Amino acid sequence: MQKTWWKESIVYQIYPRSYQDSNDDGMGDIRGIIDRLDHVKSLGINVIWLSPVFKSPNDDNGYDVSDYCDIHPDFGTMADFDELLEGIHSRGMKLLIDLVFNHSSDEHAWFEEAKSSKDSEKRNYYIWKDPGPDGGPPNNWQSFFGGSAWELDESTGQYYLHYFSKKQPDLNWENPKVREELHHVMSFWLAKGVDGFRFDVISLISKRHFEDSPYTDFGETISLLYANGPRIHEFLHEAYEKVVSKYDVMTVGEGPGITLVNGLDYVGLQRQELNMIFHFDHMFIDHGPGGKYNPAPYDFLRFKKVFLDWDQAMMADGNDGWSSIFLGNHDFSRIVSRWANDGKFWDESSKALCLMLLTMRGTPYIYQGEEIGMTNVEWKSVDEHQDIETLDYIRKAQAAGVDERTILKNTKWQSRDNARTPMQWSNESFAGFSTSKPWLKVNENYADINVQSQDLNPRSILNFYRKMVTIRQTYPALVYGDFQVIALEHPHIFAYFREDEDYRLLVVLNFSEEEQVFDLEQPIEPDKLIRIVSNYRTSREPEAGGQMTLHPWEAVLWKVKK
Ligand code: ISL
Numbered sequence: 001m002q003k004t005w006w007k008e009s010i011v012y013q014i015y016p017r018s019y020q021d022s023n024d025d026g027m028g029d030i031r032g033i034i035d036r037l038d039h040v041k042s043l044g045i046n047v048i049w050l051s052p053v054f055k056s057p058n059d060d061n062g063y064d065v066s067d068y069c070d071i072h073p074d075f076g077t078m079a080d081f082d083e084l085l086e087g088i089h090s091r092g093m094k095l096l097i098d099l100v101f102n103h104s105s106d107e108h109a110w111f112e113e114a115k116s117s118k119d120s121e122k123r124n125y126y127i128w129k130d131p132g133p134d135g136g137p138p139n140n141w142q143s144f145f146g147g148s149a150w151e152l153d154e155s156t157g158q159y160y161l162h163y164f165s166k167k168q169p170d171l172n173w174e175n176p177k178v179r180e181e182l183h184h185v186m187s188f189w190l191a192k193g194v195d196g197f198r199f200d201v202i203s204l205i206s207k208r209h210f211e212d213s214p215y216t217d218f219g220e221t222i223s224l225l226y227a228n229g230p231r232i233h234e235f236l237h238e239a240y241e242k243v244v245s246k247y248d249v250m251t252v253g254e255g256p257g258i259t260l261v262n263g264l265d266y267v268g269l270q271r272q273e274l275n276m277i278f279h280f281d282h283m284f285i286d287h288g289p290g291g292k293y294n295p296a297p298y299d300f301l302r303f304k305k306v307f308l309d310w311d312q313a314m315m316a317d318g319n320d321g322w323s324s325i326f327l328g329n330h331d332f333s334r335i336v337s338r339w340a341n342d343g344k345f346w347d348e349s350s351k352a353l354c355l356m357l358l359t360m361r362g363t364p365y366i367y368q369g370e371e372i373g374m375t376n377v378e379w380k381s382v383d384e385h386q387d388i389e390t391l392d393y394i395r396k397a398q399a400a401g402v403d404e405r406t407i408l409k410n411t412k413w414q415s416r417d418n419a420r421t422p423m424q425w426s427n428e429s430f431a432g433f434s435t436s437k438p439w440l441k442v443n444e445n446y447a448d449i450n451v452q453s454q455d456l457n458p459r460s461i462l463n464f465y466r467k468m469v470t471i472r473q474t475y476p477a478l479v480y481g482d483f484q485v486i487a488l489e490h491p492h493i494f495a496y497f498r499e500d501e502d503y504r505l506l507v508v509l510n511f512s513e514e515e516q517v518f519d520l521e522q523p524i525e526p527d528k529l530i531r532i533v534s535n536y537r538t539s540r541e542p543e544a545g546g547q548m549t550l551h552p553w554e555a556v557l558w559k560v561k562k
Contacts, residue, residue, distance in 0.1 A: 001315070001480055006196070006250035006275055007322055008479050010358070010469055011096070011365045012045040015330045016053050016075055017061060018422050019368060021434035028422070028433070030076035030084050036425075037084075039451060041091045043371060044469035047250070048088060049096040049198050051330055053081065057107050059167040060145075060388050061420075063200060064105040068185040085193055094195035096250065101182050102201045103168040110181075111169055118156050124175045127161040128153075129210060140212045142221070146392040163204055163226060165388055173205045173235055186243045196250035199274070203255040203266075206232040218291065219284065227257025233265060236273035245272070252324055252363075253277045260313045269320035276324045276363060282306040283332055293393045293410045298339075300511055304485065304494050311361050311483045323362030327353055328370060333418040335367075337376035345513060345553045346373055351464045351535035352509050352555035358468040359498060359507045359557060361483045368423055371465040372454050376418040377443050379408045386440050390415040426452040464535065471533060471557065477503040486521050493518045493550070497560075505532075506558040510550040520546035528561040 020032030030053060040048060052062035053075040062072065071078050088095045104111060113122040129138035129150070137150035138159055143166075150159040151166040161170045171178050186197065206229030215221045236253075244251060255277040258266060266277050285302055288294035307325075314321035328335040336342045340349030350373035357364045379385065382394050382404060390411055397407045411417070417440060424446040425432030431446035443449075454460035472478045481500040487493050492512035498505045506529075510516045526541040534556040542548045550556075 002269060002320070003480065005248075006047075007363060008473075009047045009094075009250070009363055010045040010472060011047040011049050011324075011363060012040055012043060013049045013051065013329060013365060013367045014040075015051045015368060015420060017439060018420050018433075020423065020425070021436070021438070024434060024436045025074070026434050026436040026438045027074050029074065030071070030080040034080070034084050034087050037087050037091060041093065042466065043366070044466055044473065045366065046092065047094045047096060047195070049252075049365070050098060052098045052100060057105055057167065059105070059165050063100050064103070064107075064165070064168045065100050066105040066107040067109075068099070068104075068182075069188050082192070089193070094250075096196040096198050096252070097189055097194050098198045098200060099182075099185065100200040101171065101185075102204045103162065103164060103170045106167045106169055115153055115156070115160075118158070125172055125178050125181075126169045127172050127207065128156075128158045129161070130158055139210055141225075142213075142218060145389050146396065161207075163201070170207075171205075173231070174207075179235065179238065183239060183243050186239065190243065190247050190249065194249070197244075197252075199251065199253045201256060202236070202253035202274075203227040203232065203258050203277075204229075205235060206230060223257035223259060227255070228262055233271070233273060236266070237271070240272045240274075251275050255279055260309055263310070263313055264319060264321045267314065267321040267323075276322045278324055278326060278329075279310060281310065282327075286338070292414045293397070295410065295413050300491060300494075301489070303339075304488065307360060308483075308485045308488070315361055316483075323360075324365055325357060325360045325362040326365040326367070327357060328367045328419060329365070330367065330419050331416050333414055333416075334374055334376045335370055336373050337413075337418070340511070341513060341553065342373075342375040346375070347461060348535050348551075348553035348555075350461045352511070352553050354461070354465050354468050355507065355533070355535070355555040355557060356494065356509055358472045359478055359496075359505070361479075361481070361498070364472070366465070367419065369419075371462050372424060372449055372451055373461040374421075374424060374443065374449060375445060376412050377421055377441070379411050379415070379417075382407060382411075384441055385411060385415065385417055387416045387420065390417055424450040426450050467533060475503055475505060476500060477505050481505070487518045490516075490518045492516045495520075502562075504560040504562055506560055507556070508548060508550060508558070509555045510553055513552045515549060515551060517547055517549050520548055522546055524560060530559040530561070532557045532559050 017028045019028040020036050021028050022031035054065045055067035055070045055072050056062045056065050071081050110122050110125045113120050114126050132138045137148045141149040143149040145165050152159050162168050204226050208229045213221045213225050251274045253274045258279050266274050286298040288296035314323045335353055336350045340353055421440055421443045422433035422438045427447040431442045454462035477498050477500040481498040484497040486495050494509040496507050520542055523546045536551050536554050539556045540549050
């Protein structure tokens, strides 16, 4: 397996609106991030992924860009960005920026010009169609945020395509001029010295056809119709060849609809497209038949299998791809509330997820706040919500007569707002995020869960993250070693070996609130086991036959002497 810095990296995602406010307007900004770089550095991570800071009307919190080469004044200036980049580099870290290239904002100059007339030189930068036979939208496609994926432009009488909100028109990648413009954007930032890109919903850029979707399930519409279009690999390879290959940078593509079957086509080394993608196979397993706001308990056996299957498909048996490993980001609820236990075992289970994240094969991504075990939020009223996707759900649920208590129960479980509340720095007012009322409410538990108190406590979640980051950097087996899952059928235990020529490491994780016994399937002499780290003071070694007993939510990393 080829060794590179981005395989050895650990990424930390910053959502700038919610990280740190420096000018008391209640909104995070670039200077705020600069002020917090020592915290980021203290985690030991070496790459920062920064969600968009570009000019934007903020219909979707910056994922609707109106100028790809300028900074939103809410976040600061280009001089602030340059200082941030310098501050990151001088601390030995790297920066990935987030490029939203499937669509722009409808307030981007390209769209304003395209919309001005059917003959506009930029008309073809977007996707326009005449009304369908009944005078309505050209086909039955639905948008990610609800309603038709088509919006009528009254003045020219045509519809434009928007997979997301109507303020996010899809760019027409078939037009070589569009691709050239986007290559220029990439070159602009690379010339500034950024170290790579996260490409938003990059799997959607090549459109397949414009006929009706035959699928009733939106997930199927995504994977079988919107994603993996006929020219996707040509477009990605072209960007690699013309731009990315000239720099030593890293790329990760967000990949809704990418599956085990086609994942390697994006990330195989020989393909020269992307270094890794984010797939969503584990992120949708707790969605019921009605989608994410119809939550269903997740199937733990399936959860484990997703990680095993993707590891095999990308990296086993000579496959030359690479994976990203993540449990949460700005689009999903908080990992300890979602996958673990944010009550009695909040401390142990946050650490167990951390141990899992940092011992799998693939580049780990930590989302801001995970390092202190931030949790989902008790929303008191639907008026507290801000996220466009959540607001769409609320509107639909209200129209269907769902009572507010049920709506809030669902938004507590799944709303993207849970991940976007301000970072909890201290027990000061507004959690030390700002001195003014923040744009989104602070989670009420900030006095108990914050960076300041955990920093001082050697046994805190924060210090566990720091320790795990150091451990990952100490054992190359955790980066490049094989990944062998054992006890695959155990309903509560996730256990695996990571092994290279030098070390054999054993990870055992109890995903339950009860003590669990499981079989290692191979006897290991107790004197061959050395405990590297655990979330409990004491751990029990396996019995002679290979049986192991774990405390509730216990997580241990063992070294097995060879
Ligand atoms: O958020 C989701 C599920 O709740 C996803 O379906 C999400 O919309 C999808 O993964 C795409 O996300 C990305 O593009 C969106 C933006 O709203 C997200 O914040 C971004 O991560 C449109 O640009």
